Amino acid sequence: MEMIYEMLSYSFIVRAFIVGILVSLCASLLGVSLVLKRYSMIGDGLSHVSFGALAVALAMGYSPLPVSLPVVVIAAVLLLRLSETGKLRSDAAIALIASSSLAIGITVTSLTSGLTADIDSYMFGSILAMSGEDVILSVILSVIVLGLYLVCYNKIFAVTFDENFSRATGVRVSFYNMLIAILTAVTIVLGMRMMGALLISSLIIFPALTSMRVLKSFRGVVICSAVLSVVAFVAGMIISYEYSTPVGASVVLANLLFFLCAVMIGGIKKEKKNSSAIKKNNN
DSSP, rough: HHHHHTTSSSSHHHHHHHHHHHHHHHHHHHHHHHHHHTTHHHHHHHHHHHHHHHHHHHHHHHOOOHHHHHHHHHHHHHHHHHHHSSSSSEEEHHHHHHHHHHHHHHHHHHHHOOOOHHHHHHOOOGGGGHHHHHHHHHHHHHHHHHHHHHHHHHHHHHHHHOOOHHHHTTTOOOHHHHHHHHHHHHHHHHHHHHHOOOTTTHHHHHHHHHHHOOOSSHHHHHHHHHHHHHHHHHHHHHHHHHHTTTTTHHHHHHHHHHHHHHHHHHHHHHHHHHHHHHEEEEE
């Protein structure tokens, strides 16, 4: 407890906790739908788009967050449209846009002097990079994302599991798919400051996969995913402070540990179920 009190005495760590917990909640909730809809890699693709946008913004002397946010939202909408029209498979569309954006970002960085340190903080994450204005904007957008997800929860649930049935019952499937994509884009941009472009997608994938190993109901997986994501972020922050490791990598390792534990628990439950079935058949 003393270490936690010591951590909270630093304003930049308090800012990181506030934004990190909110972004973790957003990413974990959206991650369940993205994993089930097989859009897991959209987070990775959008993070590369965000990297390219912020590199251009920094080179032009603008604040990265307001510039990269609309660019990533547009990219998310474009990815969704390409996959829906069938002109490109979703994985091919993500690879195309991600690699192009990354190339733009790297090129701009190489042609602009003095950007290396700033770009590194976005590539690998840095809790020191968050200003007071960034925190306020991040909190507002995170609350909006969480609010929209909760309000549209039933529709998102329907669209996630059966688009054809949802469309037949009058649900605007395209609208809610678009909503998921836009909320994901906002979450990716908000989380890049701490997690980095290379690791932000882990906040989307790991909690959902971990929860699915031990629970079956959609509501249960969503709740478990949210709790695990927050706990993993807090654990990662503590590890980072104690051992001077990067925050993003520490959070990912905490998520990995939870996932491995869930795999073990799932294996034990499956083995017990098989043993019970064998005994029942023998009797």
